[in-house]
Amino acid sequence: MVKIAIDGMGGDFAPEVIIAGLSDVSKETDAEFILIGDKKKMDPHLKKSGIDPGRIEVIHTDENIEMGESLSGTLETKQDAPVMIGAKLVSEKRADALVSAGNTGAVVLAASKFIPMIQGIERGALATIYPSKDLNSDGPDISLLLDAGATIHCNVKHLVHFALMGHFYSKNILGIKEPRIALLNMGSEETKGGHVLTSVYKILKGISEINFIGNVEGYDLLRGVADVIVCEGMIGNISIKILEGVAGSMDVLGKKAYDSGVRNKLGMALLSNGLKELKRRMDYTEYGGAPILGFQKLCIVAHGKSNSKAVRKAIKVAETSVRNGLCEQIRDSVTELNMKLSFSEFDE
């Protein structure tokens, strides 16, 4: 039986959308759930939700970590926040995975504090799904970028492991047959980017199990050229936030056009398909959540602005990952690679 721990208080619209998403997912699966949060606030929604009480355990806590809250000292002062309790439950094997739409940094912190890393892996990675397809082509297309901010800087081994982790997530959870793995760099040539990136390039080229397509550059991020983009957390965090900023600009553009009079209103209505399409592709709420990879158990961070659909997807992804043995696959492949490769020759 799969059991998912869920932060009932995380995100801008909690607990309402959390419980609504949970209710939806409970109809599609036989998983069980542990919902953590403020009972007073959650109970009215729970009652309405129609979730079978036999399948859900509720753990009450008054504490919470707000979205924009600074995290310094959090580990000491907020031990009873839902994500902390959730990560502890996972570490004690009382739950198989944790889902939160709350403060990303807090989830990463909770995972790092309580859940052991997969043996041989030294750094976890926040893997963000973003819409990457060239607007020239049709159909949905997303890429996975990791790390989006769990690390700051990375060494050769960290990045190689990120590539493997991204490969398995893309293949087994996102359903991409032969994920194209790329290294985010400042040039496309193999020789670009300094010692760490050139070493990672060499190693990834030699791993026959993955489809490494080489370096990609900043302007490739929206061209849908790769399924998995590998980079250190500092770069991934800045990159993803630039794309979020662009999505924000789209909104402003749309509003401006709408406000500026009839001519533009008409234009807006007619062109809105195009703009909506662009916005939709940049809309993070459509893709469920960002897994934190590298730990023995999975934590998923859903977007803070998640609606119930996004929450439902995030919980579903957590459940699928547990059933598919995602973390175990990553573990086995890293163990095998670490036995074959000596990373020490690449140390600076």
Place this chain on the structure above:
Amino acid sequence: MVKIAIDGMGGDFAPEVIIAGLSDVSKETDAEFILIGDKKKMDPHLKKSGIDPGRIEVIHTDENIEMGESLSGTLETKQDAPVMIGAKLVSEKRADALVSAGNTGAVVLAASKFIPMIQGIERGALATIYPSKDLNSDGPDISLLLDAGATIHCNVKHLVHFALMGHFYSKNILGIKEPRIALLNMGSEETKGGHVLTSVYKILKGISEINFIGNVEGYDLLRGVADVIVCEGMIGNISIKILEGVAGSMDVLGKKAYDSGVRNKLGMALLSNGLKELKRRMDYTEYGGAPILGFQKLCIVAHGKSNSKAVRKAIKVAETSVRNGLCEQIRDSVTELNMKLSFSEFDE
């Protein structure tokens, strides 16, 4: 007398737009010019241009470095490329500055090879101007981001010097009274980003001559919150290329709407002001060029797709920088800072 060396063969539309831009600028100033390139190709345009032959020296060379050309071995094999000759002229004080619309990496390479750095500065920076104003506000607004790719990784001293260099360029060349200087980071708090960035933060906060506003994040890049964005070359290069990629997506969106039938054609025509405005703000050809700072003399890289207006601006900026003593100001301020500060305490 100011004398500017100009790469006659750099960029997608050389030599035609180079000579047209040069011709325009020659009417506004009494500067002199050295034009370097293939005489056979340049002569027809020169004849038409009406530039006073007494103010322009032409140096012929058959060699050139193409836009996308790989630069490995260039220093040995392409010593007679226009940018190499131009940088040598500057180093021999036969010219005061170099302007090229060619391969950015080649200009950086030529500068690094031939032009001495300002004493006390260890790394040069490519400073890219990009349109950063929030679409909510009116009027032009640009920011300067450095380094956009002359370096890969940076230590504390490099980044502090970049901030000073950006300050003087923004103030004296771009005409911003008290440039807001920001550090590009993965979080806004002072404690974010690891040892190097937190140390840079501390130092910049203590320099009373500059207006340091703290850390900015990826989504701030298009919000016009800072006039100078400081980061290492790897991050700056990727960030600027993401923004270029977004501008490309705008194009595709526009074309798609245009191609997809009458309804959208009408919508496109009506909304085009909004889209054009967004595109214009992301259009690099409007802002002249990217200076390479940190050297005793200035090199300016204009966009490869520069038209004559952009070339004119780049040459004008080079001339103004020479007249204003930009490099000397940077030198004096860095000397003063280096005397006050011991960077060694910040070494890891």
